[in-house]
Amino acid sequence: MQKSHKTKLILFDLDGTLIDTAPDFHNTLNNMLRKYQIDQVTIEEVRPHISEGTSKLIQKFFNADKKDPRFNLLKSEFLTEYSLNMTNDSKLFDGMASLINFLNExxxxxxxxxxxxxxxxxxxxxxxxxxxxxxxxICPDHVRVSKPDPEGILMACKKLNINPTNTIYLGDHINDLTAGIKAGTKILGCLYGYSLDEKTLKKFNYPFVKKVSEIYSHINL
Incomplete structure (x- = not known):
């Protein structure tokens, strides 16, 4: 059971938590698959793998692991293509704009x-x-070790001079929740995102929300 400290800081994971970036990942991937004459895929096939990063997408859809001589080139091409398309169709999750307004108010x-x-x-x-x-x-560029290590969350709290106990970290991947727990924040798993499932969250007794509108009840004013 998480203790009820006053909420002073909300930290979001990005993809699958704050912003629905799946459409631009999907379009980028299909552009690449088309180039290499590989069958295109649906967004439903892509969505579960987005929070695991570009390397996972290359491994999954090009059948190329990190030992494959094609891997580095494919990853570089993907990131270049994505950088040209990453703000085309990405959007805030439903209800997120209202939540941000609530936080500001x-x-x-x-x-x-x-x-x-x-x-x-x-x-x-x-x-x-x-x-x-x-x-x-806070991005991987800023830390020595990325999530599930808590360094990034702790760095954010330190920069803002806010105690982790007054912080909620929201994410859609088990690594997000692990990082939050290690950092000492309150955590929320976002089932509206890409990677988490209710069975896993219940197994570990992790709190979760199924939609953005449920986040409000976890904020202590």
Missing amino acids: NKITFGVVTNKFYRLANPIIDSFSELNNIKVL
Whole structure:
């Protein structure tokens, strides 16, 4: 059972938690598959793998693991293609704009801790006017070890001078929740995202929400 400290900071994972980036990943992947004359895939096939990163997409849909001589080239091409298309169709999850407005009205600070590199994460965030009051963005470029290590979350809290016990970390991957627990924050698993399932969350007794509108009840004013 998580203790009920006053909520002063909300930290979001990016892909699958704050922003639905699946459409742009899907379009990028199909552009690549078309180039290599491989059958295209549906967004439903892509969505469960997005939170695991580009390497996972290359392994899954090009059948190329990190030992494959094609791997580095495919990954580089994918990231280049994605960088050209990453703000076309991505959108805030339903209800997220209202939640951000609520946080601003109640003077609750918010930020992002993601495993997406800064050169990709920052332009996506900047493309949403609703997020112009974001106070911190921590990416793999800024830490020695990415999630599930808690370094990024702890760095965000330190930069903002807010105790982890007054923080909620939201994510859609088990690594997000592991990082939050290690950092000492309250955690919320986001089932509306890409990677989590209710059975796993119940097994570990992790709190979760099925839609953005359920997040409000976990915020202590």
